[in-house]
Amino acid sequence: xxxQIVLGVPTAEEFDTEEDLPTEPMKINMGxxxxxxxxxxxxxxxxxxxxxxxxxxxxxxxxxxxEKESEYATYTQVFxxxxxxxxxxxxLNNVGYAIAVEKLLGITSRxxxxxxxxxxxxxxxxxxxxxxxxxxxxxxxxxxxSIFFYAIKAREWIWELLEEVSGARLTHSxxxxxxxxxxxxxxxAPKLRTVxxxxxxxxxxxxxLLLTNRIFRDRMDGVAVVSAEDxxxxxxxxxxxxxxxxxxxxRKDHPYLVYDRFDFEVPVGSRGDNFDRFAxxxxxxxxxxxxxxxAIDQIPPGPILIDDxxxxxxxxxxxxxxxxxxxxxxxxIVDGIKVPPGEVYSYTEGGNGELGFYIVSDGxxxxxxxxxxxxxxAIVSALPALLPGMYIADIVPTFGMMNMIGGECDR
Amino acid sequence: MALEFYSTKxxxxxxxxxxxxxxQYPFVTACCGMEFMALAAPxxxxxxxxxxxxxxxxxxxxxxxVVGTITEKQxxxxxxxxxxxCEPKWVMxxxxxxxxxxxxxxxxxxxxxDQVIPVDVYIPGCPPRPEQVLDGLMLLQEKIQDRTGWAQRxxxxxxxxxxxxxxxxxPVVG
Amino acid sequence: MSARILDRLREQFGxxxxxxxxxHGDECxxxxxxxxVEVCAFLRDDPELKMAMLVxxxxxDTLGLDRREGGRFEVVYHLRSMASGRRxxxxxxxxxxxxxxxPEIDSVVPVWRGANWFEREAxxxxxxxxxxxxxxxxxxMYEEFVGHPLRKDYPKEKRQPLVRRDFS
Numbered sequence: 001x002x003x004q005i006v007l008g009v010p011t012a013e014e015f016d017t018e019e020d021l022p023t024e025p026m027k028i029n030m031g032x033x034x035x036x037x038x039x040x041x042x043x044x045x046x047x048x049x050x051x052x053x054x055x056x057x058x059x060x061x062x063x064x065x066x067e068k069e070s071e072y073a074t075y076t077q078v079f080x081x082x083x084x085x086x087x088x089x090x091x092l093n094n095v096g097y098a099i100a101v102e103k104l105l106g107i108t109s110r111x112x113x114x115x116x117x118x119x120x121x122x123x124x125x126x127x128x129x130x131x132x133x134x135x136x137x138x139x140x141x142x143x144x145x146s147i148f149f150y151a152i153k154a155r156e157w158i159w160e161l162l163e164e165v166s167g168a169r170l171t172h173s174x175x176x177x178x179x180x181x182x183x184x185x186x187x188x189a190p191k192l193r194t195v196x197x198x199x200x201x202x203x204x205x206x207x208x209l210l211l212t213n214r215i216f217r218d219r220m221d222g223v224a225v226v227s228a229e230d231x232x233x234x235x236x237x238x239x240x241x242x243x244x245x246x247x248x249x250x251r252k253d254h255p256y257l258v259y260d261r262f263d264f265e266v267p268v269g270s271r272g273d274n275f276d277r278f279a280x281x282x283x284x285x286x287x288x289x290x291x292x293x294x295a296i297d298q299i300p301p302g303p304i305l306i307d308d309x310x311x312x313x314x315x316x317x318x319x320x321x322x323x324x325x326x327x328x329x330x331x332x333i334v335d336g337i338k339v340p341p342g343e344v345y346s347y348t349e350g351g352n353g354e355l356g357f358y359i360v361s362d363g364x365x366x367x368x369x370x371x372x373x374x375x376x377x378a379i380v381s382a383l384p385a386l387l388p389g390m391y392i393a394d395i396v397p398t399f400g401m402m403n404m405i406g407g408e409c410d411r
Numbered sequence: 412m413a414l415e416f417y418s419t420k421x422x423x424x425x426x427x428x429x430x431x432x433x434x435q436y437p438f439v440t441a442c443c444g445m446e447f448m449a450l451a452a453p454x455x456x457x458x459x460x461x462x463x464x465x466x467x468x469x470x471x472x473x474x475x476x477v478v479g480t481i482t483e484k485q486x487x488x489x490x491x492x493x494x495x496x497c498e499p500k501w502v503m504x505x506x507x508x509x510x511x512x513x514x515x516x517x518x519x520x521x522x523x524x525d526q527v528i529p530v531d532v533y534i535p536g537c538p539p540r541p542e543q544v545l546d547g548l549m550l551l552q553e554k555i556q557d558r559t560g561w562a563q564r565x566x567x568x569x570x571x572x573x574x575x576x577x578x579x580x581x582p583v584v585g
Numbered sequence: 586m587s588a589r590i591l592d593r594l595r596e597q598f599g600x601x602x603x604x605x606x607x608x609h610g611d612e613c614x615x616x617x618x619x620x621x622v623e624v625c626a627f628l629r630d631d632p633e634l635k636m637a638m639l640v641x642x643x644x645x646d647t648l649g650l651d652r653r654e655g656g657r658f659e660v661v662y663h664l665r666s667m668a669s670g671r672r673x674x675x676x677x678x679x680x681x682x683x684x685x686x687x688p689e690i691d692s693v694v695p696v697w698r699g700a701n702w703f704e705r706e707a708x709x710x711x712x713x714x715x716x717x718x719x720x721x722x723x724x725x726m727y728e729e730f731v732g733h734p735l736r737k738d739y740p741k742e743k744r745q746p747l748v749r750r751d752f753s
Contacts, residue, residue, distance in 0.1 A: 032485070032488050033492060039439075039440065039441070039444075040439075040440050040485060058724075059724060059725070060723075060724055060725035060726060060727075061440065061482060062479070062482060062485075063484065063519045063725040064441075064480055064482065064519060065517040065518065065519050065520070065734070065741075067710075067735060068517055068734065068735055068741055069517055069741075080514065081514075083442075084442050087442035087445055103609050103610075104609065106609075133445070137448070148448075149452055152448055152449060152452035152453075155449075156449060156452065156454050159449075169446070169449075169538075169540060170445055170538055171442065171537060171538065230698075232637050232638050233637070233638075233697055234698055234699040235639050235640060235641075236699075237640075246667065254670065342609065343608075343611075344608075344611060345611055345641075345672075345674060347640075354640065356640065356641055356663070358641065358643060358661065360650075362650050368645075371641070371643045371645075373640060373663070377703075377706075378699050378702070378703075381699060381702035381703075382698075382699075385698075406441055407441055407442060410725055411725075483744060483746055483747055484726065486746065487747050487748050490748055490750070516741075516742055517741050518734050518739070518740075518741065518742060518743050518744055519726070519744075521744075521746075525752065526746075526748075526749055526750070527748050527749065528750075528752070529752035
């Protein structure tokens, strides 16, 4: 009779991994071109086994010099550059910049009501596309590719509508100092209502696919927990801050435009982990849809641009037929809007949080200094502190839920 | 003569196969990435043109799509990615920033990714509409079939040089 | 309401607060750069002010802007109190040292952790040296880059390429 060999799994006492399989810290690069990163970012990781010991996050691969370029552009010419800051929600950047310049000009209270409503509507539509992209791409990076398709499908409906409004799918440059460039198309309201319904339906599908998905929940729940104090100290704003339980939303705390006329909630998380960041964004989409419904009901008729020849281009009929109109047009195009000397910090709620513009004017038609306060710069700056102790696989959802947008973070 | 005839036909067949099964590597840096997502998503569905499969390593790809602004800091990275790709390879500049730098003319933005890698198809637009990209993809397919891509032309040049030196016939492939 | 912040600052620091003003609803105080950490710590810890969040830290190069005196670079801090929602802007004016040495100011990273990257950016773009900063490296540009591009005397299109290749 041959001897029997018993094969089995060694118990923890017999098999001490630390001793038998010693590991040495190893340096690996995540990025700069990594498939699970929305933009180009490089993380130099020091890992021990599967655990991250240290991570150095390097950004700046998309530094396109927004601030330098805007010093050479007139106030109106800066709008296309703002489109490409947070390119997932261009309208919100447009609105934020316009509000900053208007504050410096002192015409904030004179912006026509209809223009303010239009800004709210296009802004909230942009916010929805921002969050949909974040949720879709974030889930795709965890392997849930179909979620990405559902989210992009819903985003496409909104983009089509925004294209009807502004003429461009993504980079709209629709807002102007003193209002918006054109009125909403005629049959906008019914189309928007249809789209709201369709996006709601899409969100329901998304919920069914994702919220009880074991793999998804396991990778999101309890990963990268951030406390409220830490988040505030890091300068976090927006959905990531709210996920830690701080209910700071610029739209509620410092209402601008006509946000004080809408009934909406500010969702806050309780744990500050990745899933909360996901859930806050998801709930914000629903809140934005509700704001859209209210705005489309309340929107009054009226002009969409302020009546002020120093700020707004004259109508084309005047430009071609009167000398005053032509000179006015020429001066506004060539010299730009003359903004009185001074400085202003204006802030709005962008897709990722508080989007601030700090503009210093020297009295000419071009900004002397146009600083943008990028929300995700502050958010990503906390990543090196969150990395130690994490698994490599945890970096992907954490980074995805921070929603770093290269254009905004690196400017 | 016969050998040349058949090898040319073989090259045509190979290129026909290549143009409908492009393995792409999207080097997504900026805003154009949003349109790239739209291109890959159901509505525009780049799969209809056989280029739906993004490879997440340049070593497995034969089409490099440069999506978005290339900055000076990114130049060496882009070059290394291109060098990692196997021959024959093609490059598509997606959007005006990748083509010429667009309206970013400053100390950091590179005036077009053709400063560091050879580009076969330039797609203008900021960002280009998905239809435009599909058009660019079809142009690239024509180029592949005609063997006028940069890598293919180089291959042909090298082949001709060998033929000249050896004064004999070599089968043309690719 | 907000003017109270500036009053508190003046009470506490006296001469170190060089000027205060408010326009467009923004409160602003210009303080002595040597005492910036002290001022910031006070603003954060004072039970009445509690400026817990450093919203933004940026620099303005005032070269060519004639209304400033006392320093070429303004380091600008935007603060927000999470409790009351009040905001204040603190400025510290710093100047280049003799023979164009980089201007220096103390780092506020010990006060707000979030200042880390903002200060690195200020170093990268303007060449402001933050003393006691844990890791003052370039952040947006590459290490090989010479100069500080957002300074007014840096030409906009002066590129410093790392690689160039010709494919003809």
